[in-house]
Amino acid sequence: MTTQHITVTVNGEAREADVEPRLLLVHLLRDVFGLTGTHIGCDTSNCGACTIHVDGESAKSCTMLAVQADGRSITTIEGMASGATLHPLQQAFWDQHGLQCGFCTPGMIRQAAWLLGQNADPSEAEIREGISGNLCRCTGYVNIVKSIQQAAGEMRTAAETQVGAQPVAAS
Amino acid sequence: MTTETTPRTSPEIGGMGHSVKRKEDPRFIRGAGEYIDDLVLPGMLWLDIVRSPYAHATIKGIDASEALKIPGVLAVITGADLEKAGLHWMPTLAGDKQMVLPTTTVMYQSQEVAAVVATSRYIAADGVAAVLVDYEPLPVIVDPHKALEPGAMVLRPDRAADKQTNRIWHWESGDAAKTDAALAAADVRVSEDIYIPRIHVASIETCGCIADWDAVRGQMTLHMTSQAPHAIRTVLALVSGLPEQNIRVKTHDMGGGFGGKVPVYPGYVLAVVASLTVGKPVKWIEDRSENLQADSFARDYHIHAELGATKAGKITSLKVKTIADHGYTDAAADPSKFPAGLFNVITGSYDFDNAFVEVDGVYTNKPPGGVAYRCSFRVTEAVHAIERMVDILAHDIGKDPAQLRMENFIQPEQFPYKTPTGWEYDSGNYGVALQKAMDMIGYDDLRKEQAAKRAKGELMGIGISSFTEIVGAGPSHDFDIIGLKMFDSCEIRVHPTGKVLARIGVQTTGQGHETTFAQIIAEELGFPVGDIKIEYGDTDTAPYGLGTYASRSTPVAGAATAMAARKIRDKARKLAAHLLEASEEDLEWEPGKFSVKGSPDRFKTIQEIAFAAYTNHPAGMEAGLEAVDYYDPPNLTFPFGSYICVVDIDKGTGQVHIRRFVAVDDCGNIINPMIVDGQIHGGLTMGLAPSLYEAITYDELGNNLAGTFMDYLVPTAVETPAWETGKTITPSPHHPLGAKGVGESATVGAPPAIANAVVDALWHLGVRNVDIPMTPQKIWAILHEKGIS
Numbered sequence: 001m002t003t004q005h006i007t008v009t010v011n012g013e014a015r016e017a018d019v020e021p022r023l024l025l026v027h028l029l030r031d032v033f034g035l036t037g038t039h040i041g042c043d044t045s046n047c048g049a050c051t052i053h054v055d056g057e058s059a060k061s062c063t064m065l066a067v068q069a070d071g072r073s074i075t076t077i078e079g080m081a082s083g084a085t086l087h088p089l090q091q092a093f094w095d096q097h098g099l100q101c102g103f104c105t106p107g108m109i110r111q112a113a114w115l116l117g118q119n120a121d122p123s124e125a126e127i128r129e130g131i132s133g134n135l136c137r138c139t140g141y142v143n144i145v146k147s148i149q150q151a152a153g154e155m156r157t158a159a160e161t162q163v164g165a166q167p168v169a170a171s
Numbered sequence: 172m173t174t175e176t177t178p179r180t181s182p183e184i185g186g187m188g189h190s191v192k193r194k195e196d197p198r199f200i201r202g203a204g205e206y207i208d209d210l211v212l213p214g215m216l217w218l219d220i221v222r223s224p225y226a227h228a229t230i231k232g233i234d235a236s237e238a239l240k241i242p243g244v245l246a247v248i249t250g251a252d253l254e255k256a257g258l259h260w261m262p263t264l265a266g267d268k269q270m271v272l273p274t275t276t277v278m279y280q281s282q283e284v285a286a287v288v289a290t291s292r293y294i295a296a297d298g299v300a301a302v303l304v305d306y307e308p309l310p311v312i313v314d315p316h317k318a319l320e321p322g323a324m325v326l327r328p329d330r331a332a333d334k335q336t337n338r339i340w341h342w343e344s345g346d347a348a349k350t351d352a353a354l355a356a357a358d359v360r361v362s363e364d365i366y367i368p369r370i371h372v373a374s375i376e377t378c379g380c381i382a383d384w385d386a387v388r389g390q391m392t393l394h395m396t397s398q399a400p401h402a403i404r405t406v407l408a409l410v411s412g413l414p415e416q417n418i419r420v421k422t423h424d425m426g427g428g429f430g431g432k433v434p435v436y437p438g439y440v441l442a443v444v445a446s447l448t449v450g451k452p453v454k455w456i457e458d459r460s461e462n463l464q465a466d467s468f469a470r471d472y473h474i475h476a477e478l479g480a481t482k483a484g485k486i487t488s489l490k491v492k493t494i495a496d497h498g499y500t501d502a503a504a505d506p507s508k509f510p511a512g513l514f515n516v517i518t519g520s521y522d523f524d525n526a527f528v529e530v531d532g533v534y535t536n537k538p539p540g541g542v543a544y545r546c547s548f549r550v551t552e553a554v555h556a557i558e559r560m561v562d563i564l565a566h567d568i569g570k571d572p573a574q575l576r577m578e579n580f581i582q583p584e585q586f587p588y589k590t591p592t593g594w595e596y597d598s599g600n601y602g603v604a605l606q607k608a609m610d611m612i613g614y615d616d617l618r619k620e621q622a623a624k625r626a627k628g629e630l631m632g633i634g635i636s637s638f639t640e641i642v643g644a645g646p647s648h649d650f651d652i653i654g655l656k657m658f659d660s661c662e663i664r665v666h667p668t669g670k671v672l673a674r675i676g677v678q679t680t681g682q683g684h685e686t687t688f689a690q691i692i693a694e695e696l697g698f699p700v701g702d703i704k705i706e707y708g709d710t711d712t713a714p715y716g717l718g719t720y721a722s723r724s725t726p727v728a729g730a731a732t733a734m735a736a737r738k739i740r741d742k743a744r745k746l747a748a749h750l751l752e753a754s755e756e757d758l759e760w761e762p763g764k765f766s767v768k769g770s771p772d773r774f775k776t777i778q779e780i781a782f783a784a785y786t787n788h789p790a791g792m793e794a795g796l797e798a799v800d801y802y803d804p805p806n807l808t809f810p811f812g813s814y815i816c817v818v819d820i821d822k823g824t825g826q827v828h829i830r831r832f833v834a835v836d837d838c839g840n841i842i843n844p845m846i847v848d849g850q851i852h853g854g855l856t857m858g859l860a861p862s863l864y865e866a867i868t869y870d871e872l873g874n875n876l877a878g879t880f881m882d883y884l885v886p887t888a889v890e891t892p893a894w895e896t897g898k899t900i901t902p903s904p905h906h907p908l909g910a911k912g913v914g915e916s917a918t919v920g921a922p923p924a925i926a927n928a929v930v931d932a933l934w935h936l937g938v939r940n941v942d943i944p945m946t947p948q949k950i951w952a953i954l955h956e957k958g959i960s
Contacts, residue, residue: 022293031292036209037202039426041375042459046880049375077202090200094192097849101681102199103206103376103426128888135880137375137427138681140852141888 006070010035011079019066025059026050028066029076037077037106041135048134051107052076058114060133077106080113088151088158089113098147100138108134112148120156124149173900174607176841179694180762185701186694187908190845194700195685204424207379207396212452215381216245218442219295220455221285221302222465223277226313226536226873227326228306230273233285238301243294245449247302248286248441250274261410261440264402264433264652265510267339267501268329269539271437271444276309278326278499279538280873281464286441288453311873312337315473315496315533326499326534339501339532344515344592346527353488353525357479361563366942367552368866369471369496369537371463372544373885374680376426378466379456380439382446391446392419395439397708398432398678399718402655404710406435411443422708428680429857430543433504433720434467464878467542468867471496472552478560479525484570486579488525491517491556495532495541502539504547504720506650506657512549515592516641519557520601520811521579526591536873545857545918547721554638558923559930559940562634566934571618572927573609576637577602587904594641596809597911600837600901605637605813608835611897612815625935630820630959632932636924640810642912643726647803652717658803659727660714661735663692665796667785669778671696671703673735676716677728678708682850682914684724687842688732691908694842695736696743697763697777714799722810722912725842726903731802733907738798743780746796749789750775808903808911812836814924820932822960825951827863827929834920835897839911848896851917855894858921860886862943 003018010033017032029035029052040062041049050061053075080087089109092098099105108131115122115130122130127148128141136144180186198204235247250272253259260268272283287298312318312326318337325335354360380395391413397403400420408415425432438455445453457466472495479488495511497503505512511530518526532541544551561579565572580601581588588596609615617633624631647656660676675688689703707713716728740760747765748755751773758765766774775783784796817830834851841847864884868876877883902909922943929945930938936957941949954960 020293027292030209034211035202036206037204039206039376040208041377041426042880044459044879044881046885047375047459081201086200093200094196097193097845099196099199100683100849100853101374101376101425101427102195102204103374103681105199106202109200124893128891132887132889135375135885135887137373137429137857137885138853139849140854140856140894141891142852142894143849145888145893 004067006067008069009073011075021065021067023066024062025064025066025069026061029061035076035078039103039106041103046135048111049104049107051110051134053110053114058111077110080109088154092147092151096143096147096150098139098143104134104136108136108144116152116155121152174898175844176900180697184693184697184699184762186690186762187840187842189690189843191686191690191700191843193683193686194689195683206376206424206426207394208456210381210394210423212381212383215452215454216449217289217292217295218445218453218455219287219299220283220438220441220461221287221299221304222281222461223284224280225277225306225308226280227309227311228277229309230275230277230284231305231307234303235285237303238287238298241294241297241301243290244287244298245290246288246445247298248444253444258440258444261435263500263502265501265503265505266507269500269502271440279536280875281461283437286445288445288449311536311871313535313537313869313871313873315494315535318533318535326536337534339497339534340510341529341531342511343527343529346525346591350488350490350525350527354477354479354490357487358482359480359564359568360477361560361567362475362477363560363563363940365474365476365556365559365940367470367472367474367555368868368943369468369540370544370861370865371466371468371867371883372429372431373463373883374427374429374431377457377459377462378432378436378438380442381452381454382442383452384446384450386450390417390419391443392421393443394421394423396425396432397422398428398680398720400678400708400710401676401715402652402718403435405655420710422678425680429545430547430720431466432680433718434502434542436466460879463883464875465538467502468498468538468540469542469544470552471540474552474556476556476560478564480564484564484568484575484578486521486523488523489518491528493530495530496535496537497532498537498540499534500539501532501541503541504543504652506644506652508649509548512547513641514549514553516550516594516639517553517557518590518592519554520581520637520639522581522585524591528592537869543720545854546915548644550641551919551922554919555923558636558638559926562927562930563939572635573605573614576605576635595806596639597806597903597905598901599639599809599811600899601637601811604811604835604837604899607897607899608813608815608833611835611895612817612831612833614815617817630822630932632818632928632930634816634924634926634928634931635813636920636927637813638811638920640916640919641807642722642810642915643804643808644721644723645807646805655717657717658801659716659723659731660799660801661728661732662714662799663735663739663797665739665781665784667782669698669702669781671698672706673703673732674706674713675728675732676714677719677724680719682724683846687846690842691729691732692736695733696740722914725910726808726906726912727802727804729910730804730907731800734802735798735800738800739796742796743777745792746780746783746788747775750780750783805905808839808906810838810911810913810916812916812920814920816924816928818928818932820929820950822954825947825954825960827945827950829892829925831895832892833895833897834917835899836913836916837899837901838913838916839903839906840900840909842910847913850913851896852894854915854917855921856886856891857918859891859925862922862925862945864890864944866944
C-alpha cells in the first residue's frame with residue numbers, strides 16, 4: 001500500500017513518519033511513535049480514552065487519520081508534566097483519587113485540560129458536561145469532578161500570582 | 172457502633188484507617204502505565220478473528236485462499252486445524268465446554284470462526300475481511316422459555332444421551348414443603364415476575380494477550396488480561412499438555428476487570444496456538460464491538476418470587492423460581508457446588524424461617540452468559556428480587572417501606588445468624604445503617620414533600636434498599652473452581668535494610684492493591700507504607716492464588732497478608748529478645764518496635780530487627796525474615812448497607828431523574844477510607860447503569876442490538892448523580908483484620924433502590940413493577956397507558 005510522508009510536532013518535538021493513508025492518528029502515536037499513554041477503549045468515538053490536543057483543540061485521536069495531523073501540533077499525556085513537576089491536573093487526580101484502573105485517565109486529563117482552557121472556573125455541572133465525551137467505568141466521576149475542581153482552583157491562583165508579578169505578561 | 176476505623180499507626184507508617192494516596196498513581200497520571208496493548212515484543216505478529224454474522228448456522232466451508240494472498244498474512248487458523256490437535260473445544264470453569272473455533276456449527280452472533288495471523292494490526296484486519304465463510308442459517312432460540320418447551324430444538328446435541336435438552340442443570344436450596352405450608356398459612360401473599368436483563372461489564376480496556384512461545388527453551392509466556400492468572404496457568408497446562416513449570420502467565424496493568432477478565436476466551440487460546448505454530452510472539456487485542464458482542468455476559472435472570480407475611484407485615488416465607496439464560500455454554504465462574512452462584516442469599520437482611528429457591532440453567536443462541544458484572548455469584552439478582560418484593564409487600568399492606576424493613580431485620584444479637592437456605596451471616600447491624608441513611612437524606616421530610624407533590628400530580632419517588640452481600644469465597648470445604656480450593660496467599664520478604672517485598676495471589680484491575688496490601692503490612696509490622704512494594708500477576712513469582720473477583724481480595728488474600736505478617740512478627744520478637752537480651756515474654760509490641768515492658772527506652776525498631784535477621788541472628792535460628800501464608804477462610808463475610816434514592820419523573824418524556832442518592836455501607840474495618848469511598852462511587856455507578864441505561868438485547872434472529880458504545884449506554888458524568896456516602900462499621904468476627912470486602916456492594920445494592928424509587932413514584936397509578944433498565948420509553952409507555960402522558 002502506498003504511504004505518505006508526514007511531519008507532526010508531538011509534545012514540542014518534530015517527528016516524521018511514512019504512513020498509510022488509512023492509519024489512525026491514535027495508532028501513529030501508539031504504534032509508530034511509541035507514545036502508549038494515549039489509550040483505545042472503543043471503536044465508535046464514544047469513550048474518549050484516546051483524547052489528545054491537536055493545535056490546542058481537544059480531539060479523539062481514534063477519529064482522525066494520521067495524515068490529517070500532517071503539519072499540526074499535538075500534545076498527549078506524556079507532554080503534560082515538566083520533568084518531575086506534575087501538571088496541576090495530574091497532581092489533583094492523584095490527590096483526589098480521581099482514578100482507579102488508570103485506563104481512561106490520560107484522555108480524561110487531556111479533556112479536563114481543554115475544558116479549563118475554555119473555562120477557568122467551571123461549575124460542577126459544567127465540569128460534568130465538559131467531560132461527558134469521556135467514559136470512566138471505575139470512579140463514578142465523583143472524584144474526577146473533585147480533581148478538576150482542585151486543579152482549576154490551583155491554576156487560577158497560579159495565574160493570578162503570575163499576573164500580579166508580571167502585569168504585562170502575555171503568556 | 173462506630174463510623175470510622177481509628178488508625179493505630181502514625182500517618183508516616185500509614186496502616187489501616189489512613190487515606191494513603193495510591194502508590195500506583197504516579198505512572199497512570201503520566202500515561203506511563205503498561206497495559207497489554209502497550210506491550211511490544213521483538214518479532215511480534217498480530218492475530219485477528221473472523222466472526223459469525225449469524226446466531227446459529229452450519230458452516231459449509233471456509234475459503235482462506237484470498238486472505239492468504241495478502242502480503243503479510245501468514246496463516247489462517249480454522250476449527251478443522253484445531254480439531255487435528257484436539258483443541259477445537261475447551262473446558263469452561265463451570266465444567267461445561269465451549270468451542271475455541273467451530274468445526275460444524277456456530278452458536279451465537281459474533282462467535283469466533285477463524286483466526287488470521289499477520290505481520291501488522293491492519294493487515295490482520297485485511298485478512299479477516301478476505302476470509303470467505305459459507306453459512307447455512309439454522310433456526311434460532313433466544314428466549315430461554317421457548318428453549319424449555321417440549322420439542323424445542325436441542326442446541327447442544329454434543330452432550331450426553333441423557334442430557335439431550337436445553338436445560339443445563341436444575342438447582343434448588345431450602346425446604347420446599349415447609350415453605351409451601353408457610354405460604355399457604357400466610358395472611359398476605361405477594362408475587363411478581365422480575366426480569367434482570369443481560370448486561371456487559373464493558374471495562375474501558377478490552378481483553379487481549381500476547382502469547383510468546385520459545386521453542387528452544389520450551390517456554391510459553393502468556394501476557395494477558397486476567398483476574399486469575401494462576402488458574403489460567405493450570406488450565407493451560409491441563410489443556411495444552413505443556414509442563415506447568417514452563418508456562419508463565421503474566422498480567423500487566425489492567426484497565427478494569429469487573430469479572431469480565433476471569434474467563435478463558437477463544438482469542439487467548441488462538442494466540443497460544445498461533446504462537447506455538449509460528450514460533451513468534453502473537454498479539455490479540457479485541458476491539459470494543461467484539462468485546463460487547465462475544466465476551467461473557469452477566470445476569471439474564473427471569474425470576475418469579477412469592478413472599479408471604481402476616482397482616483402486620485412480618486415476613487414468614489419466600490419462594491423463588493428462576494430461569495437462568497446462560498447462552499450456548501455454561502461458562503460461569505461460579506464455585507463448583509453453586510451453579511446459580513450464591514443466589515440463595517436471597518432471604519436478604521430479613522429474619523424468617525421458610526425459603527425455597529430453584530433455578531434452571533438454560534441454553535440459548537447467545538454468547539456465554541452468567542459470568543459477571545461487578546458481581547460474579549448472582550448476589551445482585553438475589554438482592555434485587557428480595558428488595559423489590561419487600562417493597563411491594565410494604566406498598567400492598569400500606570406500611571412505610573422503611574418501617575417494614577426495620578420490623579423484619581435480623582437483629583444485632585441474632586448474629587451469627589443461620590439463614591433458611593444455609594448461610595451463616597457473620598455480623599450485622601442493619602437497623603443502624605438504615606436509620607443513618609434516613610437521617611442523612613431527611614427521610615420524613617421527603618415523604619411529606621412526596622405527598623404534597625402527588626397532590627399536585629407530580630411524580631416523585633423514594634426507594635430503599637437494605638442489602639446483605641456475601642463475599643470472600645471461600646472456605647475450602649465448600650468452595651472450589653475446577654477443583655482448585657478457593658484459598659488465597661501472600662509471601663512477604665523483609666530485606667536487610669528494612670524494606671519489604673510482598674507478593675500476593677490476587678490481582679488488581681484498578682482497586683489499588685499496591686497501596687492497600689502495603690497498608691495491611693504497615694499495620695501489622697510498622698514498616699512505613701512507602702517502604703513496602705507489592706507485586707502480583709506473575710505466576711513465576713507470586714504464590715498460588717485464585718485471583719480477584721467476587722470481592723475476595725481483602726477477605727481472603729488480605730487475611731493471608733495479615734497472617735504472613737504475623738508470622739514475621741513472631742520471628743521478629745525472637746530476634747528482638749536476642750538483641751535486647753530479654754525474654755520474649757518481657758517484650759511488648761507497638762507498630763514498628765519491640766520494647767522491654769517497663770523500660771520503654773530499651774527497644775529495637777523493626778528495621779534494626781530486620782538487619783539483625785541477616786547480620787546477627789542467634790545460634791539455632793535460620794537467617795532471613797520471610798513468611799508465606801495460604802489462608803483458608805473459616806466463613807464468608809457479609810458486608811451490608813442501606814441505600815436511599817429519590818427520583819423525579821418527567822411526565823412528558825418518562826425520563827427518570829435521580830435527585831439524590833445516599834449510600835450507607837458497612838464493610839467491616841476499613842483499610843483505606845479514600846479507596847473504599849472510590850469503590851462505592853464506582854459500584855454505585857455500575858448499579859445505576861443497568862437500572863436506567865444498559866441492556867444487551869437480541870432480536871428474534873439473535874442479532875445483538877447493543878453491540879457498540881453507540882447503543883450500549885455506559886453512563887457519563889452527566890447521567891451519574893453526585894453520590895453521597897456514609898459508613899457504619901461492624902467488624903467481621905472471623906477475619907484477622909475485621910474487614911469484609913467492598914468492591915461489589917454498591918453494584919449489588921443500588922439497582923433495587925432506584926427501581927423501588929421509580930415504582931414508588933408510580934404506585935398510586937397502579938404500577939407494581941418496572942423491570943430494569945427503566946428507560947424513558949418504558950416509563951413513557953406506562954404513563955401513556957395510564958393516561959398521564
